[in-house]
Amino acid sequence: MKTGLATVALGALAVALPWLAGAALAADKGEIVVFVPSSTNPYIGQFEKGAKAKAQELGYSVKAIENNFNQSEQDSQVQQQLASGEKVAGYIWWPFENAAGIGALRALSKSGAPVIVSNQFPLKGTDKFYTAYAGANDILSGKTAAEMLLKACADAKIKCGKGAIIRFPAGVSAGDDRVTGFEEAVKGKLDVISVTPTAGFLEDEGYKVAAQIIPANKGELTWIYTENDSIAGAAAQAARENGLTPGKDILIVGGTCHGDSSHVVNGDLVGTAIQSGYFEGWLAVQTLVKYIDTGKVEPGEVYLPADPDHPPADTGAPHKLNFLPNPAVGNTQAAYDQAKLWGKSIKELCNF
Amino acid sequence: MAPTSASAAGRRPFGRGTWRFAGLSVAAASLLLMAVAGLSTPSFLTVGNGLVIVRAASMTGIVAVAMSFVTLSGNLFALSASALGAFLAVVFALVTAAAGLGAGLGAVLVVAVAAGALQGVAVNLTGNPIIATLAFGAVFRGLASVLSGNGVLRINDAAATWIGTARPLGIPTQSWAFVILAALAWLTVRKTSLGRRILLSGANREAAVASGLRVAAVTGTALAILSVGAAIVAVFTVCQFSEARANLFNGYDFDYIAAVLVGGIALRGGQGSPLQAALGAVLIALLENLMLLNGFSAGLRMTIVGAVVVGATSAFHLLQDKT
Numbered sequence: 001m002k003t004g005l006a007t008v009a010l011g012a013l014a015v016a017l018p019w020l021a022g023a024a025l026a027a028d029k030g031e032i033v034v035f036v037p038s039s040t041n042p043y044i045g046q047f048e049k050g051a052k053a054k055a056q057e058l059g060y061s062v063k064a065i066e067n068n069f070n071q072s073e074q075d076s077q078v079q080q081q082l083a084s085g086e087k088v089a090g091y092i093w094w095p096f097e098n099a100a101g102i103g104a105l106r107a108l109s110k111s112g113a114p115v116i117v118s119n120q121f122p123l124k125g126t127d128k129f130y131t132a133y134a135g136a137n138d139i140l141s142g143k144t145a146a147e148m149l150l151k152a153c154a155d156a157k158i159k160c161g162k163g164a165i166i167r168f169p170a171g172v173s174a175g176d177d178r179v180t181g182f183e184e185a186v187k188g189k190l191d192v193i194s195v196t197p198t199a200g201f202l203e204d205e206g207y208k209v210a211a212q213i214i215p216a217n218k219g220e221l222t223w224i225y226t227e228n229d230s231i232a233g234a235a236a237q238a239a240r241e242n243g244l245t246p247g248k249d250i251l252i253v254g255g256t257c258h259g260d261s262s263h264v265v266n267g268d269l270v271g272t273a274i275q276s277g278y279f280e281g282w283l284a285v286q287t288l289v290k291y292i293d294t295g296k297v298e299p300g301e302v303y304l305p306a307d308p309d310h311p312p313a314d315t316g317a318p319h320k321l322n323f324l325p326n327p328a329v330g331n332t333q334a335a336y337d338q339a340k341l342w343g344k345s346i347k348e349l350c351n352f
Numbered sequence: 353m354a355p356t357s358a359s360a361a362g363r364r365p366f367g368r369g370t371w372r373f374a375g376l377s378v379a380a381a382s383l384l385l386m387a388v389a390g391l392s393t394p395s396f397l398t399v400g401n402g403l404v405i406v407r408a409a410s411m412t413g414i415v416a417v418a419m420s421f422v423t424l425s426g427n428l429f430a431l432s433a434s435a436l437g438a439f440l441a442v443v444f445a446l447v448t449a450a451a452g453l454g455a456g457l458g459a460v461l462v463v464a465v466a467a468g469a470l471q472g473v474a475v476n477l478t479g480n481p482i483i484a485t486l487a488f489g490a491v492f493r494g495l496a497s498v499l500s501g502n503g504v505l506r507i508n509d510a511a512a513t514w515i516g517t518a519r520p521l522g523i524p525t526q527s528w529a530f531v532i533l534a535a536l537a538w539l540t541v542r543k544t545s546l547g548r549r550i551l552l553s554g555a556n557r558e559a560a561v562a563s564g565l566r567v568a569a570v571t572g573t574a575l576a577i578l579s580v581g582a583a584i585v586a587v588f589t590v591c592q593f594s595e596a597r598a599n600l601f602n603g604y605d606f607d608y609i610a611a612v613l614v615g616g617i618a619l620r621g622g623q624g625s626p627l628q629a630a631l632g633a634v635l636i637a638l639l640e641n642l643m644l645l646n647g648f649s650a651g652l653r654m655t656i657v658g659a660v661v662v663g664a665t666s667a668f669h670l671l672q673d674k675t
Contacts, residue, residue: 040599041599
């Protein structure tokens with residue numbers, strides 16, 4: 001009995017110590033609670049880093065509550081957070097499944113604290129449940145990828161016709177939006193013969209699909225769009241294994257720059273675009289604090305400028321929709337080396 | 353104590369007729385599926401697509417073959433295989449980047465065997481392989497996250513790239529490994545004393561203990577074999593893409609277990625062969641390929657594979673009870 005009690009006490013102490021230490025170090029202006037899927041995904045790890053860096057700069061602390069890619073778990077975390085009665089400066093909400101997480105978003109909004117939605121574009125009819133959106137515009141991401149592909153088709157003098165889309169798993173609204181943006185941009189110019197979802201976001205899952213789709217449609221496929229560079233790199237590998245030279249026999253584009261940059265600079269991919277997890281978290285915190293400081297939200301949307309050297313100012317009210325820029329980057333070593341956004345190089349933003 | 357319902361059911365310890373029938377059933381199902389696919393999908397029955405299917409089955413199949421040792425030993429499944437794979441991938445990438453490919457391979461093998469042995473101790477202490485390995489899965493995923501700093505670990509080694517991307521005689525290295533390991537595993541189970549100990553431990557634990565068999569050591573060995581299987585897949589994956597991440601293989605445990613179940617290996621242990629797990633992996637890869645080529649949605653693909661697992665498991669369970 002005594003041993004059991006001692007074990008429980010030690011366990012409680014082990015849990016409480018880091019919390020107490022964190023509380024002691026908390027910045028003066030308050031705590032921002034960030035709900036995100038697990039940072040075992042490097043992009044999400046970058047998001048947290050960016051959020052913490054910006055919060056520290058602005059005098060706030062961040063408590064990140066991660067779920068293991070599970071909406072039910074995230075819903076439960078929201079209930080526990082709200083039940084704690086803890087006073088917070090605001091919430092940042094990155095739902096694992098956008099539609100399934102609406103109930104939890106509504107609960108957060110009822111707490112009275114401002115709520116910034118990030119990464120997953122808010123669904124129609126949810127406007128009153130969040131203060132503002134700050135993050136990537138996945139429709140723009142798909143459109144940028146399509147534009148890079150169309151330009152590459154023209155430059156390479158390849159007759160681009162039929163092609164395939166390898167997309168994120170079903171239920172990931174960012175995947176839906178990227179396909180929408182891409183298809184709208186290529187409508188009447190390219191022929192999409194298949195849209196196949198992967199089981200995940202990484203190379204191995206992308207390879208699994210690409211290695212089956214490419215040989216089955218050999219001789220037909222002239223391009224592939226994959227929603228990110230990790231999957232695009234795997235598709236390039238699968239293309240080579242099937243005797244197709246990327247950039248010559250088949251054009252491949254991912255459109256978001258996380259992944260092995262060697263596939264971009266060696267011309268396997270037609271190019272890439274900077275979508276930075278670090279700056280997405282950074283922007284979410286900046287947007288929240290701008291609202292806290294001004295108490296206002298401007299209606300409509302704003303596309304933040306893709307300034308290579310200077311990030312957007314911390315002053316003024318945020319808009320309802322605040323989009324990260326998505327600058328395209330060419331597929332040469334020189335273009336890659338020179339690419340910058342808001343004072344950070346593409347290597348810092350994409351090679352994490 | 354781990355599950356021992358085999359003895360309670362009064363089954364024969366080895367039941368070769370049953371597992372042979374199960375193996376033949378899986379092979380027949382594969383052939384039937386190929387015939388249907390060939391008639392309905394023109395691009396299906398080609399040599400190229402056949403190689404693609406074997407390649408697709410290889411990575412799942414290697415772990416499933418290794419997992420079959422755990423199932424055959426009467427310990428159901430290990431729910432830590434995917435997380436262990438991610439942890440081993442991170443270890444391999446870190447050591448290879450710092451000290452070269454040889455050191456990376458050596459380190460990953462040592463860590464894999466140690467991880468298997470540790471899990472064996474936990475399974476024997478708790479008497480519950482599901483809970484023990486589930487908990488270890490969390491430990492491994494967490495360690496992978498800590499060691500990688502939630503970043504992407506890159507390696508740059510020509511020999512490693514060869515391991516991950518070469519195609520000796522036109523066949524991917526992963527497929528060679530799958531076939532060779534399946535044959536080795538089959539030989540181990542059918543022709544060695546370790547194999548007989550694994551089967552007896554699974555078929556009748558009380559009899560195994562009474563005959564002086566160290567069942568705890570058998571469990572540890574089976575889990576170490578599984579860990580080595582996970583290590584092989586981790587090495588192939590890191591070598592193929594020249595990088596490792598903590599979230600590799602997320603959600604793959606179902607695929608590994610599905611291959612073992614569809615292969616018809618007795619859930620309670622003692623009956624079956626690693627070849628059945630290999631065939632199970634090929635059957636699922638065939639099915640996945642057919643659905644992929646016909647544009648089935650991810651949800652429908654998942655539903656059908658799940659239904660096949662339920663159907664196969666129920667059928668083999670009924671079959672066992674009748675023999």
